[in-house]
């Protein structure tokens with residue numbers, strides 16, 4: 001009945017049909033492999049903080065029982081590890097929600113300049129803490145786009161946080177810039193985030209938007225990264241029928257731009 005019939009229909013005597021059946025199978029296998037990798041990665045990412053927390057619980061029950069200072073220190077580490085798990089679960093939920101909605105292009109009209117102003121304002125303390133100057137240009141007047149406002153906040157926050165986190169030694173400047181351009185398929189808004197950081201080796205660039213891909217996983221973890229930020233950005237941009245462009249030069253810095261179709 002059901003599944004058998006589908007199989008029969010797919011493998012038609014036509015060359016084209018057979019080819020199609022093969023393609024489907026390869027694609028299905030590829031999807032399956034990706035799903036397994038993803039589950040393995042998530043398990044690993046969750047297990048690392050869990051192992052640390054369990055280890056410290058044992059220590060608190062044993063050797064550190066009578067040592068108040070050690071106890072405080074271990075509790076602080078446990079809190080930080082629990083916080084890491086929290087961030088990871090939050091980002092996983094964001095990612096799955098964005099993926100689920102990817103086919104529905106947002107309908108609402110939003111003022112992206114206003115969003116950029118509020119994101120930049122709210123990240124000023126983070127920038128100051130890293131002694132980075134955070135500038136915004138091109139957001140003086142309203143720029144209306146068809147977009148999901150929460151997701152635009154998230155894209156701008158992820159890119160700007162990365163620019164501050166990885167991009168910038170003390171004294172450097174991060175610039176968020178908005179500007180209209182003529183794209184091949186009509187007018188687009190370019191939103192770019194430029195930093196003056198270490199830059200990214202070109203061989204890493206095509207893989208940066210993969211889930212859990214990090215150039216330097218130690219550094220990412222130390223900075224509180226989950227490895228999901230750019231994957232979330234990619235899916236949000238796809239949902240908006242836009243493009244993500246990454247340019248980088250080692251020793252000079254990086255520019256992450258999104259190009260969004262104008263209404």
Ligand code: ADP
Nearest residue numbers: 162163166167214215220225226227228229230
């Ligand atoms: P994470 O949570 O690790 O920050 P992301 O998906 O946001 O995850 O970024 C993936 C990796 O891309 C980071 O771990 C970092 O190695 C690299 N990266 C992202 N933005 C920048 C940047 N502005 N400069 C240098 N490297 C960056």
